Amino acid sequence: MISPTSEVARTRVRYLILAMIFIVTVFNYVDRATLSIAAPILRTDLGFDAVTMGIAFSAFGWAYTGMQLPGGVILDRFGSRLVLGLSLVIWSTFTFLQGFVDLFSSAFLALFVLRFLMGVAESPAFPANNRLTVMWFPRHERGLATAIFQSAQYFALAAFTPLMVLLLNSFGWQHVFFWTGGAGILIGLLWFRWVHEPRRDKRVNQAELDYIESGGGLPDMGEIKTPFSWASLRSIGGNRMMSGIYLGQFCLTSITWFFLTWFPTYLIEAKGMTLLKVGLVAAIPPVAGCLGGMIGGVWSDWMLKKGFSLTAARKTPIICGLLASSSIVIANYTQSTALVILVMSIAFFAKGVGNLGWCIVGDVSPKHAMGISGAMFNFCGNIASIVTPIAIGLLVKQASFDAAMVYVAAMGLLGAFAYLVIVGPLKRLDVDDRTQPPASPETAPSATSHPVR
Numbered sequence: 149m150i151s152p153t154s155e156v157a158r159t160r161v162r163y164l165i166l167a168m169i170f171i172v173t174v175f176n177y178v179d180r181a182t183l184s185i186a187a188p189i190l191r192t193d194l195g196f197d198a199v200t201m202g203i204a205f206s207a208f209g210w211a212y213t214g215m216q217l218p219g220g221v222i223l224d225r226f227g228s229r230l231v232l233g234l235s236l237v238i239w240s241t242f243t244f245l246q247g248f249v250d251l252f253s254s255a256f257l258a259l260f261v262l263r264f265l266m267g268v269a270e271s272p273a274f275p276a277n278n279r280l281t282v283m284w285f286p287r288h289e290r291g292l293a294t295a296i297f298q299s300a301q302y303f304a305l306a307a308f309t310p311l312m313v314l315l316l317n318s319f320g321w322q323h324v325f326f327w328t329g330g331a332g333i334l335i336g337l338l339w340f341r342w343v344h345e346p347r348r349d350k351r352v353n354q355a356e357l358d359y360i361e362s363g364g365g366l367p368d369m370g371e372i373k374t375p376f377s378w379a380s381l382r383s384i385g386g387n388r389m390m391s392g393i394y395l396g397q398f399c400l401t402s403i404t405w406f407f408l409t410w411f412p413t414y415l416i417e418a419k420g421m422t423l424l425k426v427g428l429v430a431a432i433p434p435v436a437g438c439l440g441g442m443i444g445g446v447w448s449d450w451m452l453k454k455g456f457s458l459t460a461a462r463k464t465p466i467i468c469g470l471l472a473s474s475s476i477v478i479a480n481y482t483q484s485t486a487l488v489i490l491v492m493s494i495a496f497f498a499k500g501v502g503n504l505g506w507c508i509v510g511d512v513s514p515k516h517a518m519g520i521s522g523a524m525f526n527f528c529g530n531i532a533s534i535v536t537p538i539a540i541g542l543l544v545k546q547a548s549f550d551a552a553m554v555y556v557a558a559m560g561l562l563g564a565f566a567y568l569v570i571v572g573p574l575k576r577l578d579v580d581d582r583t584q585p586p587a588s589p590e591t592a593p594s595a596t597s598h599p600v601r
Contacts (some may be wrong), residue, residue: 158355162284166293168343169277172236173300175332176273178308178410179243180208180414183263185312186310186321186411188416188423193321194255202541205409209533211267212268216530217274220523223279224516228286232276233339239269240332247325274506275522279369282348282518286363288452291461294507295445302441302500305407305434313427366515384405384521387577389512396466397505397529400561403473404535406556407496410544418549419488428491430566436493440500444469448504459574462508469502474560480550495560502563503527514577523578532559548573 182204183190191201209580210454223231241266252258277297310326315323319411345369346352346360362366384390410431420427444465476495477486505525513521545549 216527223519244329472498
């Protein structure tokens with residue numbers, strides 16, 4: 149137990165670390181969204197049809213997804229601070245360079261290559277976020293901490309969509325890439341100055357380290373450099389619980405990638421909005437998503453504190469959020485701008501509530517294979533970053549945006565099914581166990597808990 153004196157005296161460095169994770173994640177998503185914002189004008193200037201644009205959107209996803217496992221291995225070997233800081237500087241540089249693609253003989257090839265390289269550079273980002281959160285936060289604070297860095301994706305779209313549309317309208321699509329890429333490079337330099345792992349941070353005192361560790365955090369994880377193991381990979385990948393979590397994340401990420409790629413074009417082409425109007429209203433659903441993310445995290449942590457099992461506390465918001473996100477299909481039945489944005493906001497809010505997958509990964513991953521476990525989770529989830537842009541492009545070309553909305557809604561229902569039927573009880577994995585692992589003391593339900601069956 150921590151004494152009242154220690155309670156008062158302990159530092160709060162973990163909140164500064166969380167703030168930096170949030171800022172970096174904002175620019176992670178701002179840089180991903182640049183092409184979506186630029187697309188309505190860039191597509192016309194460069195002569196791209198819907199399928200070509202969909203392929204260009206997917207270039208990031210091919211690399212980001214394919215590099216998850218190598219990125220996880222590198223993360224376990226070199227640690228979150230170094231890997232994420234370098235990643236930020238490199239992906240921001242590739243974002244900046246996308247402003248020059250019209251100078252190449254094949255603008256499509258140049259854009260595809262730069263988006264692909266940006267995906268390679270961003271691949272360790274979310275596993276690194278998750279790893280830092282597990283190191284810096286006790287379990288009963290981790291739901292909210294995870295929700296905060298996850299909400300950065302919504303904040304990025306809400307805060308920067310109007311700014312990027314203003315740049316697009318005032319200076320041209322090239323400046324969308326120039327300004328966002330340049331800002332990311334500067335933030336990367338600040339990262340190395342302000343972010344450290346718990347045992348190496350001179351600002352943190354022993355009371356805070358004890359508080360983190362006694363609450364189930366892993367402040368020593370940064371001191372252990374874990375070599376890659378095929379046995380660990382097979383043990384994690386062959387587990388039914390993890391398979392269900394992976395499928396659920398694929399479905400949730402599919403919804404995300406609709407908003408990151410086709411959403412502005414959808415509002416213009418399917419709902420007849422002007423570019424300036426899109427710049428204003430497209431920021432509303434991400435605000436709702438940010439609010440939903442906060443509510444989901446607080447809801448989950450509240451359930452833990454009230455004695456519910458880890459399973460109930462984490463899965464309940466996710467299942468409810470995924471089910472409610474399927475309401476996006478209602479947009480097919482109205483041309484009213486107000487109703488369309490309301491429907492999109494409800495769907496994005498619900499998706500935010502259910503966006504606790506990274507928190508679950510921190511709860512159940514093997515303690516010394518957090519990087520590779522997070523990478524596998526992100527790999528499976530971000531297959532959607534390849535599939536969704538192309539699938540929607542094909543549906544738009546062969547049918548309409550109405551068919552695309554049905555596809556997005558179906559992903560919400562499938563994700564809820566995965567958590568309801570496949571995942572089962574949440575338990576910390578042992579990397580040497582190739583079947584369903586026994587409950588560890590850390591995650592075993594107490595006598596007063598209420599597990600989800």
